[in-house]
Amino acid sequence: MAGMNCPICGKKMVEQFTPFCSKRCSYVDLNRWLKGEYRIPGPPLDRDEESMNNGESQLGN
Numbered sequence: 001m002a003g004m005n006c007p008i009c010g011k012k013m014v015e016q017f018t019p020f021c022s023k024r025c026s027y028v029d030l031n032r033w034l035k036g037e038y039r040i041p042g043p044p045l046d047r048d049e050e051s052m053n054n055g056e057s058q059l060g061n
C-alpha cells in the first residue's frame, strides 16, 4: 500500500487515514458520497401505481 496518494488532494497517503492523507480528506470523500445519494430522486412508487390503476379502470368503464 506504499506510494499511494490521497484521492482528494493528491498528497501522500497516511496509513492511519487510508486511503486518505488526513481525517479531513476522509470527511470530504464522505460528503461526496452523501451528496451523491441525496441527488438520487425517490419517486413515490405507490402513487404512480395508484394513478395507473385509476387510468385503467376509467378506460374499462
Ligand SMILES: [Zn+2]
Pocket (backbone or CB within 6 Å): 006, 007, 008, 009, 010, 011, 020, 021, 022, 025
Ligand atoms: Zn488529502
